[in-house]
Amino acid sequence: MxxxxxxxxxxxxxxxxxxxxxxxxxxxxxxxxMLIKGxxxxxxxxxxxxxxxxxxxxxxxxxxxxxxxxxxxxxxxxEFFSKKSDCSLFLFGSHNKKRPNNLxxxxxxDYHVLDMIELGVEKFVxxxxxxxxxxxxxxxxxxxxAGDMFxxxxxxxxxxSLLIDFFRGxxxxxxxxxxLEYVLHFTALDGKIYMRSYKVLLKKSGCKIPRIELxxxxxxxxxxxxxxxLASDDLYKLSLKQPKALKPKKKxxxxxxxxxxxxxxxxxQKQDLSKLQTRKMKGLKKRPAEKSAEDGGVSPKKSxx
Amino acid sequence: VEEVLAAAEEQEAEKRRSVTVExxxxxxxxxxxLLALDRNPPAAAGLRGAAPGREAKLRALAxxxxxxxxxxxxxxxxxRAGGAGGPLVARLPEPAFRLPREKPPPRPRPxxxxxxxxxxxGIRRRKRTxxxxxxxxxxxxxxxxxRRAGGDPARAWLAEVPEGADPEEDQFARLRREKxxxxxxxxxxxxxxxARAHRAGTAIPAAPLHxxxxxxxxELSHVARVARVSTASLxxxxxxxxxxxxxxxxxxxxxxxxxxxxxxxxxxxxxRQLELLRDMGSKKPVLDITRAVNKQxxxxxxxxxxxxxxxxxxxxxxxRRQ
Numbered sequence: 338m339x340x341x342x343x344x345x346x347x348x349x350x351x352x353x354x355x356x357x358x359x360x361x362x363x364x365x366x367x368x369x370x371m372l373i374k375g376x377x378x379x380x381x382x383x384x385x386x387x388x389x390x391x392x393x394x395x396x397x398x399x400x401x402x403x404x405x406x407x408x409x410x411x412x413x414x415x416e417f418f419s420k421k422s423d424c425s426l427f428l429f430g431s432h433n434k435k436r437p438n439n440l441x442x443x444x445x446x447d448y449h450v451l452d453m454i455e456l457g458v459e460k461f462v463x464x465x466x467x468x469x470x471x472x473x474x475x476x477x478x479x480x481x482x483a484g485d486m487f488x489x490x491x492x493x494x495x496x497x498s499l500l501i502d503f504f505r506g507x508x509x510x511x512x513x514x515x516x517l518e519y520v521l522h523f524t525a526l527d528g529k530i531y532m533r534s535y536k537v538l539l540k541k542s543g544c545k546i547p548r549i550e551l552x553x554x555x556x557x558x559x560x561x562x563x564x565x566x567l568a569s570d571d572l573y574k575l576s577l578k579q580p581k582a583l584k585p586k587k588k589x590x591x592x593x594x595x596x597x598x599x600x601x602x603x604x605x606q607k608q609d610l611s612k613l614q615t616r617k618m619k620g621l622k623k624r625p626a627e628k629s630a631e632d633g634g635v636s637p638k639k640s641x642x
Numbered sequence: 643v644e645e646v647l648a649a650a651e652e653q654e655a656e657k658r659r660s661v662t663v664e665x666x667x668x669x670x671x672x673x674x675x676l677l678a679l680d681r682n683p684p685a686a687a688g689l690r691g692a693a694p695g696r697e698a699k700l701r702a703l704a705x706x707x708x709x710x711x712x713x714x715x716x717x718x719x720x721x722r723a724g725g726a727g728g729p730l731v732a733r734l735p736e737p738a739f740r741l742p743r744e745k746p747p748p749r750p751r752p753x754x755x756x757x758x759x760x761x762x763x764g765i766r767r768r769k770r771t772x773x774x775x776x777x778x779x780x781x782x783x784x785x786x787x788x789r790r791a792g793g794d795p796a797r798a799w800l801a802e803v804p805e806g807a808d809p810e811e812d813q814f815a816r817l818r819r820e821k822x823x824x825x826x827x828x829x830x831x832x833x834x835x836x837a838r839a840h841r842a843g844t845a846i847p848a849a850p851l852h853x854x855x856x857x858x859x860x861e862l863s864h865v866a867r868v869a870r871v872s873t874a875s876l877x878x879x880x881x882x883x884x885x886x887x888x889x890x891x892x893x894x895x896x897x898x899x900x901x902x903x904x905x906x907x908x909x910x911x912x913x914r915q916l917e918l919l920r921d922m923g924s925k926k927p928v929l930d931i932t933r934a935v936n937k938q939x940x941x942x943x944x945x946x947x948x949x950x951x952x953x954x955x956x957x958x959x960x961x962r963r964q
Contacts, residue, residue, distance in 0.1 A: 361745035483680040522704040576742035
């Protein structure tokens with residue numbers, strides 16, 4: 338409870354900053370991921386966790402020790418870790434005879450488990466095995482999802498949302514076009530999900546848009562979906578709710594029509610039409626003779642003494 | 643020369659063609675997240691085959707999709723960051739794909755007692771300078787904290803006896819005691835404000851006092867009772883329906899059980915015992931079967947409705963273990 342946290346006031350500015358970073362905000366921090374090994378994690382699963390950690394640095398923590406928990410049965414230890422390290426995404430790896438090379442990917446809302454999906458790793462090619470040049474750490478990847486399963490099936494849709502959340506990286510207002518080097522491609526086919534990572538080479542082409550060549554790089558996984566633990570619809574809707582302050586403010590007196598024309602509305606005060614400033618037509622200007630005839634006997638000129 | 647020109651032109655035409663990609667369904671783009679969604683069913687025939695062929699097909703598919711995404715990104719308004727020589731930077735729109743938040747949005751905290759008072763009186767916050775001129779040290783010192791303007795309070799060697807105070811009293815002890823009391827009072831007020839904010843956050847919403855279409859019998863009776871009691875004489879002189887029992891307003895409102903005194907109304911006790919003997923001796927059953935059956939049915943319906951509601955909320959609670 339945030340109220341209970343505030344009972345013990347932080348004594349230093351550093352502690353205060355630490356607590357302020359963790360409290361709920363309007364615009365949130367980038368989500369951190371925690372990568373945990375289960376009690377019986379084997380070499381494959383450990384390598385997967387290490388590679389994903391390399392992709393997601395610095396927004397990930399890799400726990401070195403094995404933790405004997407079962408996420409699907411008991412979620413309290415996951416929630417405790419999440420609270421301690423302020424991570425809202427997690428990836429838990431384990432291995433047993435019934436579920437070989439198991440990865441549980443999940444996310445939290447308010448330090449409680451929101452969604453968890455269990456995936457089995459069928460084939461894994463690690464970063465070390467692919468002998469190509471790698472892109473620098475912390476590049477924002479481009480994400481591409483191919484396959485109609487990601488729209489049709491409800492579980493695949495949640496998996497897509499989870500994967501976007503996981504690999505998205507920090508939200509930036511602008512991006513250097515030459516720095517788009519990393520792309521993660523997910524294909525859903527025949528009940529399997531193929532995740533491939535490529536390094537992007539921008540080649541010259543005739544026009545402004547460069548031609549893309551891809552080079553295989555980085556971890557590639559063949560995944561198969563096993564169990565799922567998805568949040569109920571109302572909890573999911575609650576987590577999606579954004580505060581009203583973040584909505585873009587509607588500008589008054591501006592409207593758009595169907596064809597894309599923007600209309601503005603100006604509210605004028607009452608105008609005195611006789612004193613209106615119009616275009617000056619020199620030919621219509623009153624000459625001095627006409628002016629004195631209008632004025633009558635009063636001559637405006639002073640006589641020189 | 644003509645051959646060279648023709649070859650160069652062919653190469654250029656090829657390159658220009660190779661930037662465009664043909665797809666059945668258009669991709670959906672979310673440029674704020676650098677995201678592209680391809681709805682086309684993947685070419686199953688090529689991808690189901692052997693591993694190297696599959697890799698090549700996957701890579702070709704990825705290349706096409708990436709080309710489309712990069713084409714979209716290049717359409718964005720771009721500028722040169724950091725002056726004319728800097729890198730070309732595209733301005734990304736807001737991310738459109740709705741992702742759940744990490745934590746619930748922050749609740750506005752209720753104003754503290756001082757804030758309420760200040761709002762009432764119209765007191766606004768004056769901005770104070772952080773440095774104050776110190777006459778003795780002839781320099782700018784902090785208002786409070788390390789090396790403050792008034793000199794170190796621990797080293798104060800003089801404490802005046804104020805008028806009307808006891809001359810024997812220890813002034814230094816008095817100053818220390820008063821400081822301790824001030825600190826304790828401030829801490830108490832801060833905790834009280836926190837408790838108020840906490841209570842306001844978890845307040846149980848009262849049943850709606852205006853009529854909705856779906857209020858149960860208990861809610862309606864509660865609302866009627868509240869309406870009766872909200873008069874100046876707390877409902878003592880309100881007219882009642884013919885069969886409604888009149889109840890005196892009790893402070894506990896039914897929380898404690900009340901028993902009759904042991905040796906009170908002898909006549910009432912006598913009549914009660916005679917009635918009991920009569921009911922025990924009579925052949926007719928005291929129980930009214932129809933009323934009992936209706937009551938049982940209503941109870942069962944209520945239980946079923948409660949169980950259904952509880953099951954729905956239980957399924958919701960599975961995602962959120964407490």
